Amino acid sequence: MKIALIGYGKMGKAIEEIAIERGHSVNLKITSANLEDFNENKIQESDVAIEFTNPEVAYGNIKNCLNWHIPTVAGSTGWLEHKAEIEQLTKDTEGTFLYASNFSIGVNLFFELNKYLAKLMALHKEYEVSLEEIHHTAKKDAPSGTAITLGEQVMQFISEKKHWVNEPSANDSDLFIKSIRQDPAPGTHSITYHSEIDDIEIIHTAHSRKGFALGAVLAAEFIAQKKGIFQMSDVLGL
Structure with missing residues (x-):
């Protein structure tokens, strides 16, 4: 080819x-x-x-x-x-x-895990969901495309969340995606479900291109x- x-x-x-x-x-x-x-x-x-x-x-x-x-x-x-x-x-x-x-094959498997976890968490309203992505300082867009995909998947199941935002928001319908730019950064995406009792978190970290x-x-x-x-x-x- x-x-x-x-x-x-x-x-x-x-x-x-x-x-x-x-x-x-x-x-x-x-x-x-x-x-x-x-x-x-x-x-x-x-x-x-x-x-x-x-x-x-x-x-x-x-x-x-x-x-x-x-x-x-x-x-x-x-x-x-x-x-x-x-x-x-x-x-x-x-x-x-x-x-x-x-x-990444691993990220695409992570997408499936993200959807499954969001489906499980949809019934548990005591948890607040947020996302975080970390990339090198040369990356021009924020949040990353991967983080946007993860956020859109979460919103398919967590109906209370209507829009993703890249800054902290007091609006309960906003899904916060935090973007961090630092060097060196292997490329990390995490989704956290937080409650007063505990946190549930899934993370994917890339080691190379x-x-x-x-x-x-x-x-x-x-x-x-x-x-x-x-x-x-x-x-x-x-």
């Missing part, structure tokens, strides 16, 4: 390493220094595109890939106000698109010959 990497920072390099280990090739690497190579002719040589850039350019990059009929795996966060539009474009072009706020990179390559392998809109739960059979 030939992969186009849209974004060749630390994550892009980690994806390339895993892709080559798994017998694939990276035939196109797009950075801010060679944007002229991000065009329809060049990308047609690729079987799939993996997009890991930043919130400012991710939406345009994804839109271009879909308009050029390239199956696209998107890992950038901070652009999700356009997600419905991208999904409609995927349908209109009969294309292929997979977005994940986090590609390797898990994210592997998940992105697995996603690319999964969608390369398919049409439609997919999630990591489809890739992992969850």
